[in-house]
Amino acid sequence: MGALAVQEETFGELLRSWRQRRRVSQLDLAIEADVSARHVSFLETGRARPSREMVMRLAEELDVPLRHRxxxxxxxxxAPVYPEREVLAPEMDVVRRALDKILAGHEPYPAVVVDAVWNLVAANSAAAMFMEGVPAELLQEPINVMRLSLHPQAMGGRLLNLAEVRAHLLQQLRRQAELSADGRLAELHDELSSYTYPGVDLNVAHVPGPGDILLPLRVAYGDRVLSMFTTIATFGTPVDVTVSELAIETFWPGDEETAAALRERSRP
Structure with missing residues (x-):
């Protein structure tokens, strides 16, 4: 017997999937897109064919990622509307220069650039601290920042508040997988969820204290405990798939002791 043909999803099926993923009714989508609910229904069932402009309008209203648009x-x-260039492509020079400036400007504190599935795209020299003592197999390309953060032989083995950080990162990853419909994120979530940490109670719930502002990363580093928090930035008006999926995560000292340690580490 010959191989079975894989049936591609129709436009109507994809539209319905994104509408339901965003928890929007046909009527609500119709109002936002300035069309009739009947037309949206006909598009989903295949009884009507969308124009190019209608596809763009509906995708915009549903906040569909460029890759899925x-x-x-x-x-x-x-034909696809949004190009997907390699980061090293000549046309991406302006993007690379912006990333390099941000990474260099954040020294002596760590900063990384990741793609849609948290694979490392670029990093400043301070970020090397996260890879010290990590097994070589975890540093093979592509290096995954989420995997490094929670693997028991990497940062997961050094986080003093592992249970709280793990719960936060897994929730973040699960939400990203749901919103983006990216199966790779769902697979990564399942992998990270399976990690075990002997002697660590993962059921500890973080109850913020009266003085808490952010959940810190409390990392054992030599004979010191570093306390850091992160911010994540993205490009504001991307029309390229690759650029739309890039994120810059910057690590900041949570106290003066950590700031001093990071400054000291950066000195020749």
Whole structure:
């Protein structure tokens, strides 16, 4: 017997999937897109064919990631709209220069650039501290920042508040997988959830104290305990798939002792 053909999802099926993922009714989507609910229904059932402009409008209203907007366009019979260039492509020079400036400017504190599935794209020299003592197999390309954060032989083995940080990162990863419909994130979530940490109670709930502002990363580093928090930045107006999926995570000292340790580490 020959191989079974894989049936591609239709535009209507994809549209319905994104509408339901965003928890939006046909009527609500119709109002936001300035069309009739009947037309939205006909698009989902295949009784009507969308124009190129209609696909763009519906995707915008549903906040569909650029990668999946291209899929919607192709399912509707149109060519993809958004290019997907390599980070090292000549056209990406302006993006690379911006990233390099941000990474260098954040020294002596760590900063990394990651893609849609948290694979490392770039890092400043201070971020090397997260890779010290990590097994070589975890540092093979592509290096995954989430995996480094929770693997018991990497940062997961050094986090003094592992239970709280793990719960936060897994929740963040699960939400990203749901919002983006990226199966790779769901697989990564399942992998990280399976890690075991002998002697560590993972059921400890973090109850913020009266003086808490942020959940810190409390990391054992030599004979010191470093306390850090992070911020994440993205490009504001991307029209390239790769650029839309890049994120810059910067690590900041949570106290003066940590700031001093990071400054000292950066000295020749």
């Amino acid at each position: 291209n899929r919607l366009m192709m399912a509707a019979g149109f």
